[in-house]
Amino acid sequence: MTRIPSQPSTTETGNVVITGGNVLDVVAGITRTADIRIENGRIREIGIDLNRSGAEQIDATGRVVMPGLIDAHVHLTAFSADFRELERNAPSYIYAQGSRIMRETLQRGFTTVRDLSGADHGMARAQEEGLLVGPRIFYCGHALSQTGGHGDMRLPGEDHAPGSRGCCGIGTVADGVDAVRAAARDEIRKGAHHIKIMASGGVSSPTDRIDSTQYSVEEMEAAVGEATAANRYVAAHAYTARAINRALRAGVRSIEHGNLLDDESIALFLEHDAFLVPTLVTYWALKEEGREFGLSEGMWQKVDTVLETGLDAIRRAHEAGVNLVYGSDLLGGMQRHQNEEFRLLAQVQPAIDAIRSATVTAAELLERSGELGVVAEGAIADLLILDADPTVDITVLADIDKHLVSVIQGGRIVTTEGITR
Known part of the structure; x- marks a missing residue:
């Protein structure tokens, strides 16, 4: 090619x-x-x-x-698996790296992506105007996170204000209903196509556990309310069934990852006509190469928790008729494995359904059906x-x-x- x-x-x-x-x-x-x-x-x-x-x-x-193809979970500025690197480098360098990632993404057949924190109005506009070669971008701006949540990259011994040591982190910390409303409104002001919230712990954050729940129901409902008022929607990072179910009841449209869902989760997906965006390839890649590309030992050890259950979760969701959407969530040099998700999905669903997840169903999530x-x-x-x-x-x-x-x-x-x- x-x-x-x-x-x-x-x-x-x-x-x-x-x-x-x-x-x-x-x-x-x-x-x-x-x-x-x-x-x-x-x-x-x-x-x-x-x-x-x-x-x-x-x-x-x-x-x-x-x-x-449509990849509904990317990070176009994540040139390293260590999100703290985005806070240490100049904006010009971050976006130079982003332009390379965009070009390589298009080269892999992805003509549209949904960025789940990192890309912004400038990148989307530059692509639209032909200044950057790459996929069409639907972006959230910064993900909303509670203190100590998946979007808070401060180490335990760091007391500086979140986000004060760099321009380009993936998250903004907002605690309490009023702060969440203000943060959501600000991302919408900056052109966000959707709002992302951190509803559970994650692999790449330094101080939380994967099995934690994050944000109160009232805070999540505030984000959903602001998104709905602006004719937008909320995507929620969530791993465990407890976190998934709380977020779905609060009205989020998509669950990102969802590896540890249960029968109640599946019922809630169907009840709310919500979308599941599994990202199996990122755990496979993190396990194989994460430390080489900046993942700390502690973060790397979290991977097994979500890797082992992911395929079974997709199989169960597919059999139940849940809306499944293609997502990769790869970071740093591991982004070259973006298409490997197709091979993983095909282990638990027919090829045509894996293709639909990266085309027609993804378009429905993006509210661009037809x-x-x-x-x-x-x-x-x-x-x-x-x-x-x-x-x-x-x-x-x-x-x-x-x-x-x-x-x-x-x-x-x-x-x-x-x-x-």
Whole structure:
């Protein structure tokens, strides 16, 4: 596969016809041979022998055309597994690293991402304007955390104010209903597409236990209330069933991780039509490489707690009909394993359902159904052209560097080498 350059190499005609491809309908789970006409960044027509006059033409005969992938849990500025590094470095360096991460993410076929702390208005705007090559960004800004919670990176012996030693940490500490309301309103002011709260302990924070619950129900409800008032939603980091269930009852839309869910959790997901974003690959990668990329020994020892139960949680949720969405949550140099999540998911669900989690279901979570995650008339023209069918063999996506022929994002051809034009 051709590397995507640091500067865009795109077709600017706004008028493209892809001919002869096997188009994957992710909703129906089938492919059919058809042409796709793209105008002004959107799919205008799908059919046989479409009018090609005045259009850039791509012959995709024998190839599979599918929607661009969506990763619903990334950290685009996390160049290290040690989040404290983000507080020690200059903003210019953080965003230079972020631009590299964005470019490499697009190269892996992810045309849209949901950032769960790190990216901000500037990165999203730069991508939208073509200043940064990378996926379309839906961001939360800073995650909201209680003192000593998963977003508080101070060590036990540090007494400085949270966030006072750097610009670019992942969290903002807000204690109490009024402070949570103010923090949520501030992220919304800065353009956040969603609010993230820390509802339990985590692996990469230095002073909390994974099995702790964080934020009172009243504080979580305050965040949900502010998000709802602004037509936004809340995503909650939560591992244990107790933390998951409290957050779902408080009205959050998505649970991030959710490895230790129970039967009550599954019932609550279904009752609230909420979404589960498991991130199995990050635990696999942290166990294999976390210490090499900045994870402390104490943090590394937490990984087993969530790694062993994750696959079973996904299997149970899938069988019950819970909305499952693709997320990687990889940090530092481990981000190169982003597509490995497909191989893990396929152990407990059919390939087409793993694909749906990274396309149509992810788009539903993002509140962009019909626009993203589908090859359909009227949708944004985010497309991948592959040399094999991932519904038959999920390793086509897991090993995408071997199979990705072209990325089309918003109707612009990012790279086309290997395709007859």
